[in-house]
Amino acid sequence: MSAAFDGHPAAPTPAEPLPAVLERLQTTRDGLSTAEARRRLARVGPNEPAQRHGGVAVRELIYYLANPLVVILLIASLISALLGEATSATIIALMVMLSIVLNFAQSYRSQRAVDRLRGEVAPTATVRRDGGWRELARRELVPGDVITLAAGDRVPADARLLETRDLHIQQAALTGESLPVEKDAAELAVAPRQLAETRNMVFLGTSVVSGTAVAVVVATGPATAFGDIAAQLSTQPPETEFQRGISRFALLITRTVLFLVLFVLLASAAFHRPLLESFLFAVALAVGLTPEFLPMITTVTLAQGALRMARRRVIVKHLAAIEDFGSMDVLCSDKTGTLTSGEMVLDRSLGPLGADTERAVALACVNSSFETGIRSPLDTAILRRATPATAAFTKLDEIPFDFERRRLSVVLEGPDGPLLISKGAPEPILERSVAYETDGECRPLDAGARARGKAA
16 A cells, blocks of 8 residues: 555545545545554645745844845945944944844744644544544644544545535635535536535535534645645735835935935045045945934834734734734724624515515424424524424424425424425425415416516
8 A cells, every 4th residue: 555655646536436536545444554644644744734844033034134224224334344433333233133133033932922822722633543533633644544524623634525414514714605515425427616616525724514524535735725825825925015115215215325425426526525535425424324223213113013912912923014004094804703793694585476474484484493404504594583383283204405406395294284395495496386375375376477486
């Protein structure tokens, strides 16, 4: 088994038969052995969406030293030292170094705090190893591992479903949709265009709302669907408006200094002044124009804002973000729970011809209260709207929802005899209806009424 596995195998397509998927991954429904899992982990690396790289501190330090204003000040300090102005050179260099140290210390402390939080909330997964189930850190998963999922679990990797029972997955991290989607292990004839729409796969970054499942891991780490998103988020963020303003100011200072130096030299030459004295005067003027305290002032000011945010338990990773945060006039967010509650709400109940009616709500409440299995957000919204009158009914049978019929039906014994109540997509229900009820009267659903119902 280990000889055939070499790094991440080509990702199986959603429409690929399950036996072919297991063969491609060189695994079985019993999972991997510990020894084989260790060999694969050494080849593919830990199951982290964005791989961590060393030398972060060195890169941050170089980034701060590359600031245009810092470069100008360091050049001014060097020129002052060469001209024998040791005091001016020391002051400029000291201000620059203090600014860099403060920036670097804030970013380093923030990164350490983030790393500690990651360690405290390290996710785990239930994995089948050596024929038995065990709890392992998510980062130890490899392609070919067999995992089990239950309500409340976060999906630890991209996986093909082997077995499911009433499985519903929250995929907002991938699709932005707040409502959960149903998943099953059935094989697909054609792969969907969007990978997140695949019903027989679950993906890293999603979570289990309800139900249980057994799945085989097909991709881990950067090779997952979420890995592309994580890689983009881990790249160097674009310059903020504050940083662009500092860069523009540094360029302005540079142009002004160069212009004045050239102007002084040309003027001195025109009046036949000594060239060396004129050059020393121009350099002294350039050093005097350079705002050596500016980086220190901006850094201390931003650091104060970061400390105030830290008292409110907010980690500021980059000091420049404080200025952008403080300059906001309006903050908009579409995150569920901020502007929206993430709950489906029943607004109106309409009859077959579009008129308001409470009869449909009453029947829907009876249907939702008697159905078994996982209650959908639609059922919750219906039952929140009205109290079902279930005392007068006795349940006889139920036809569960499926994606072929696109409806759920319950058969009840009521005061007027047997009653079948179906709830589902309007198109198939309308196609199979032969009559409609209005004002307590049952009428045939002829072509004209059917057309009016569709228009409504």
